[in-house]
Amino acid sequence: MRRPTLHAVAARAGVSKSSVSRVINGEPTVAPEIRQIVMAAVTELGYVPNGAARNLVTQKTNTIAIIVSDPPEGLASDDPMFAMVVRAASRALEAAGKQVSLVLAGSDESRRRVEQYLAAGHVDGAMLVSMDGADPLPAVLARTGLPIVSHGRLATPGLMPWVDNDNLGGATKAVQHLLDQGRQRIATISGPLDMTAAQDRLTAYRETLKDTGRRSIVALGDFTRISGADAMRQLLADDPQLDAVFAANDLMAIGALRTLREAGRRVPEDVAVIGFDDIEAALYTAPALTTVRSPMGEQAAQTTRLLLDLIAHGSADSVTLPTEIVVRESA
Amino acid sequence: MRRPTLHAVAARAGVSKSSVSRVINGEPTVAPEIRQIVMAAVTELGYVPNGAARNLVTQKTNTIAIIVSDPPEGLASDDPMFAMVVRAASRALEAAGKQVSLVLAGSDESRRRVEQYLAAGHVDGAMLVSMDGADPLPAVLARTGLPIVSHGRLATPGLMPWVDNDNLGGATKAVQHLLDQGRQRIATISGPLDMTAAQDRLTAYRETLKDTGRRSIVALGDFTRISGADAMRQLLADDPQLDAVFAANDLMAIGALRTLREAGRRVPEDVAVIGFDDIEAALYTAPALTTVRSPMGEQAAQTTRLLLDLIAHGSADSVTLPTEIVVRESA
DNA sequence: AGGAGGTCGGGGAACGTTCCCCGAGTCTGA
DNA sequence: TCAGACTCGGGGAACGTTCCCCGACCTCCT
Numbered sequence: 001m002r003r004p005t006l007h008a009v010a011a012r013a014g015v016s017k018s019s020v021s022r023v024i025n026g027e028p029t030v031a032p033e034i035r036q037i038v039m040a041a042v043t044e045l046g047y048v049p050n051g052a053a054r055n056l057v058t059q060k061t062n063t064i065a066i067i068v069s070d071p072p073e074g075l076a077s078d079d080p081m082f083a084m085v086v087r088a089a090s091r092a093l094e095a096a097g098k099q100v101s102l103v104l105a106g107s108d109e110s111r112r113r114v115e116q117y118l119a120a121g122h123v124d125g126a127m128l129v130s131m132d133g134a135d136p137l138p139a140v141l142a143r144t145g146l147p148i149v150s151h152g153r154l155a156t157p158g159l160m161p162w163v164d165n166d167n168l169g170g171a172t173k174a175v176q177h178l179l180d181q182g183r184q185r186i187a188t189i190s191g192p193l194d195m196t197a198a199q200d201r202l203t204a205y206r207e208t209l210k211d212t213g214r215r216s217i218v219a220l221g222d223f224t225r226i227s228g229a230d231a232m233r234q235l236l237a238d239d240p241q242l243d244a245v246f247a248a249n250d251l252m253a254i255g256a257l258r259t260l261r262e263a264g265r266r267v268p269e270d271v272a273v274i275g276f277d278d279i280e281a282a283l284y285t286a287p288a289l290t291t292v293r294s295p296m297g298e299q300a301a302q303t304t305r306l307l308l309d310l311i312a313h314g315s316a317d318s319v320t321l322p323t324e325i326v327v328r329e330s331a
Numbered sequence: 332m333r334r335p336t337l338h339a340v341a342a343r344a345g346v347s348k349s350s351v352s353r354v355i356n357g358e359p360t361v362a363p364e365i366r367q368i369v370m371a372a373v374t375e376l377g378y379v380p381n382g383a384a385r386n387l388v389t390q391k392t393n394t395i396a397i398i399v400s401d402p403p404e405g406l407a408s409d410d411p412m413f414a415m416v417v418r419a420a421s422r423a424l425e426a427a428g429k430q431v432s433l434v435l436a437g438s439d440e441s442r443r444r445v446e447q448y449l450a451a452g453h454v455d456g457a458m459l460v461s462m463d464g465a466d467p468l469p470a471v472l473a474r475t476g477l478p479i480v481s482h483g484r485l486a487t488p489g490l491m492p493w494v495d496n497d498n499l500g501g502a503t504k505a506v507q508h509l510l511d512q513g514r515q516r517i518a519t520i521s522g523p524l525d526m527t528a529a530q531d532r533l534t535a536y537r538e539t540l541k542d543t544g545r546r547s548i549v550a551l552g553d554f555t556r557i558s559g560a561d562a563m564r565q566l567l568a569d570d571p572q573l574d575a576v577f578a579a580n581d582l583m584a585i586g587a588l589r590t591l592r593e594a595g596r597r598v599p600e601d602v603a604v605i606g607f608d609d610i611e612a613a614l615y616t617a618p619a620l621t622t623v624r625s626p627m628g629e630q631a632a633q634t635t636r637l638l639l640d641l642i643a644h645g646s647a648d649s650v651t652l653p654t655e656i657v658v659r660e661s662a
Numbered sequence: 663a664g665g666a667g668g669t670c671g672g673g674g675a676a677c678g679t680t681c682c683c684c685g686a687g688t689c690t691g692a
Numbered sequence: 693t694c695a696g697a698c699t700c701g702g703g704g705a706a707c708g709t710t711c712c713c714c715g716a717c718c719t720c721c722t
Contacts, residue, residue, distance in 0.1 A: 056383040057676075104431075348678095353700095
């Protein structure tokens with residue numbers, strides 16, 4: 001009932017286990033006839049090399065960890081980012097012949113386990129996804145010496161290479177678009193400020209407005225729909241005269257849209273709304289959401305490439321990807 | 332530069348490697364003072380047991396594979412199901428001390444690799460997610476003899492235990508709700524018919540309507556928003572008089588809502604729309620979507636429990652979870 | 663024809679654990 | 693106080709591979 005071993009295949013084929021190993025690993029220095037005999041024995045016995053034994057002796061695992069920060073609240077668990085990023089990264093990794101180990105870093109307890117897990121040599125490298133600035137995990141993991149890259153720029157610079165999209169540029173374009181429409185009172189719904197993406201988008205909003213003499217109107221969200229809805233209520237209370245809102249992501253823009261509808265404001269006539277990310281749902285809101293496209297699939301693919309480079313060459317340079325505005329109906 | 336081994340810790344602590352191993356694995360039969368000495372040496376050296384060596388000798392990996400069918404088209408890559416299911420299952424698995432290996436089964440090539448991967452002993456068990464009926468993968472994997480369960484009932488019965496929600500009951504409730512409102516011409520947008528969930532939802536629609544003498548009006552979708560929008564266009568062309576639509580999932584209902592809006596039909600006055608799943612986005616449509624709640628987080632957690640049971644006891648019974656209707660504005 | 667060089671297969675050590683088995687040490691009870 | 697039983701630590705084999713090194717055979721050149 002036990003799986004056949006290399007030894008069994010060698011015995012079956014009547015050659016040494018070295019020869020079998022060479023055939024399995026596709027080494028060129030093996031006679032064609034031997035190869036054939038071995039292959040026959042392999043298929044006959046249904047032999048598959050034992051992964052653990054292989055990992056042990058080669059000191060590599062062919063496995064990459066995708067480490068996703070997972071807030072214990074369990075909010076935003078249908079986050080489209082998660083699906084897009086994990087899926088795109090997995091695809092790229094599998095295309096490169098790597099296996100994927102998915103790690104949710106939630107509680108402190110689980111964070112400790114992540115460190116152990118990496119130190120135990122289970123993976124050849126890791127990709128960090130949506131880490132916030134307060135999280136000590138990146139620094140801890142960087143110290144393991146393993147090749148690690150970050151999907152999204154980290155608050156602490158220099159820890160590891162990263163791939164991010166041009167949040168500053170994108171947010172600037174968004175606010176500029178509202179200004180170009182002649183909007184006078186432009187508010188923003190910010191993301192959680194311990195994340196660099198949220199910081200950058202807020203900074204760009206402030207800088208762009210400052211040049212026009214307008215004042216900033218800011219409400220805080222956490223990148224979820226419900227927080228966007230709440231923040232919008234807050235903004236309407238703070239300044240009933242506002243005529244435009246820049247939400248730091250589409251999910252919050254969708255929440256804002258609902259609040260505006262409930263408040264009887266027309267979009268875009270009374271209030272223009274612009275989001276960020278261009279998730280698929282942005283096409284299906286009423287009215288359809290104007291937003292800034294961040295190339296999420298591309299970002300995940302590039303992050304993967306960066307990691308593979310880092311593993312192969314020992315170094316890799318961070319990348320910033322361009323963003324573009326997508327004008328639909330809401331602004 | 333190399334990581335310390337068990338041997339190094341033993342030397343440092345002045346005990347045998349057996350003692351160190353016992354301490355590491357928390358065996359009770361070890362003197363407290365020895366334990367203390369060993370622990371000191373462990374922290375001092377920063378020792379972490381090598382995973383591959385451990386896996387090799389114990390013949391288990393503490394790892395579970397989540398195998399997700401991944402259509403090559405790359406459509407629906409922001410599928411909220413993917414995020415919810417993978418996240419909930421990962422959480423449950425990590426809570427049980429298991430590591431998660433995420434496997435996307437896309438091309439034929441990658442399917443072959445999945446089989447190899449499982450046969451190589453990289454995992455102790457696997458969970459299949461969103462397999463369609465035409466997929467040979469479940470049968471192939473079942474033959475490996477590894478403990479495997481399915482998230483969602485499979486088209487081929489008896490292959491492995493599964494956890495599903497009550498699609499028949501839920502869809503019946505949905506259609507009945509439309510009937511109760513006095514709707515006369517009730518159409519449906521079906522999911523891909525090679526998936527059991529789509530089959531069941533369509534069957535329930537047909538059965539429920541049949542009793543009332545009404546005729547079925549069916550358009551085919553594939554569980555994506557765009558397909559829902561297309562199918563709705565089709566339905567309006569087929570029967571301009573229709574006054575209700577049951578979409579087999581919320582994503583397609585969202586697509587249908589957009590088409591209805593474009594066609595100038597009011598929801599729910601002219602056409603009632605009801606979805607299925609109760610994803611978070613259903614709360615944010617205009618009008619808010621009436622739908623059938625399927626407990627996705629619960630389903631993922633139960634599937635995990637089923638798998639752990641199967642691994643521990645060698646057997647486990649399939650589970651069907653109840654669904655309930657959630658009435659909002661659209662129907 | 664003989665030797666040198668190159669090609670290919672075989673034996674065995676090593677990877678870092680766990681676990682079995684044995685032996686030594688300790689404690690208890692008669 | 694001594695024997696027996698039990699507790700706890702140590703040595704070593706085993707897990708299934710890879711890879712190094714050596715040896716044998718073949719070929720080609722001189």
